[in-house]
Amino acid sequence: MPLHLLQIAKKLAHDAGKMALEYQKKGFKVDTKGSHVNLVTEADKACNELIVSVIQKNFPDHSIISEEIPPIKGTSDYKWIIDPIDGTTNFAQGLPIFSISIAVIHKGVPIIGVVEVPGTGETFWAKQGEGAYLGKHRIHVSQTSELKNGLYATGLPYERGSARTEKTFKIYQAIHAQSRGVRRIGTSALDLAYLAAGRYDGYFEYDLEAWDIAAGKIIVEEAGGMVTNMDGSMLSPKKGTLLASNGLLHSKLMETIKKEGGLNV
Numbered sequence: 001m002p003l004h005l006l007q008i009a010k011k012l013a014h015d016a017g018k019m020a021l022e023y024q025k026k027g028f029k030v031d032t033k034g035s036h037v038n039l040v041t042e043a044d045k046a047c048n049e050l051i052v053s054v055i056q057k058n059f060p061d062h063s064i065i066s067e068e069i070p071p072i073k074g075t076s077d078y079k080w081i082i083d084p085i086d087g088t089t090n091f092a093q094g095l096p097i098f099s100i101s102i103a104v105i106h107k108g109v110p111i112i113g114v115v116e117v118p119g120t121g122e123t124f125w126a127k128q129g130e131g132a133y134l135g136k137h138r139i140h141v142s143q144t145s146e147l148k149n150g151l152y153a154t155g156l157p158y159e160r161g162s163a164r165t166e167k168t169f170k171i172y173q174a175i176h177a178q179s180r181g182v183r184r185i186g187t188s189a190l191d192l193a194y195l196a197a198g199r200y201d202g203y204f205e206y207d208l209e210a211w212d213i214a215a216g217k218i219i220v221e222e223a224g225g226m227v228t229n230m231d232g233s234m235l236s237p238k239k240g241t242l243l244a245s246n247g248l249l250h251s252k253l254m255e256t257i258k259k260e261g262g263l264n265v
Ligand code: IPD
Pocket: 067, 083, 085, 086, 087, 088, 089, 154, 155, 156, 157, 158, 185, 186, 187, 188, 189, 205, 207, 208, 212
């Protein structure tokens, strides 16, 4: 692995975060993509441009998948997966709860994940085989083993009224009834980073894209947690169902999701 890959990923996430905060202060244009609730702002595009231009300058042969542009196909075995602003709705509303998500994949294996949270100045990151960190400190998933002692997270698809949206509410209700609660903070990269740091004990969501989860997934796994499809099988983008946990609660969460009919929607 080029030695400086991690440093570059962290610097890009940090610089894009700074830029996003500046946009939040000065104001920005908001557009929609596909539906009136799926927003994209001038800041998403500017942060994307900042990140992608530096990657292309340093690694012209790397592939890039980013939420805001068509895929860039390179000739090397390295691929960057980027969400320049994860939590665009929060960002557009002026909330400080959004993140910059950058992952590097080598021959299909995630090797680096960085989730930068400009609103709190926190940087969650992980390098394959070397653990997960918040800034300079090693992080680990929680040791919670009973559903009732846990706090969980979810998110909702943009599509209103879809079967998966309705199912999310059902599962939400079932987990909420048995636990400390369920949060919907609006940025999946951060949901995964919080799980890695032991702030949440589990997380489920339908229809996430690679850029929402690539960085968070390696951070959770390096922190000792699990990220799978909702039925416990290896995470596959085609299924569009994600269950992440501290590992100890995985089967209990899976059971609840199954009981609510969450595996067949
Ligand atoms: C969204 C956030 C949100 C999740 C949505 C995602 P975006 O990403 O991660 O938490 O519930 O499914 O699309 O659009 O803000 O980058």
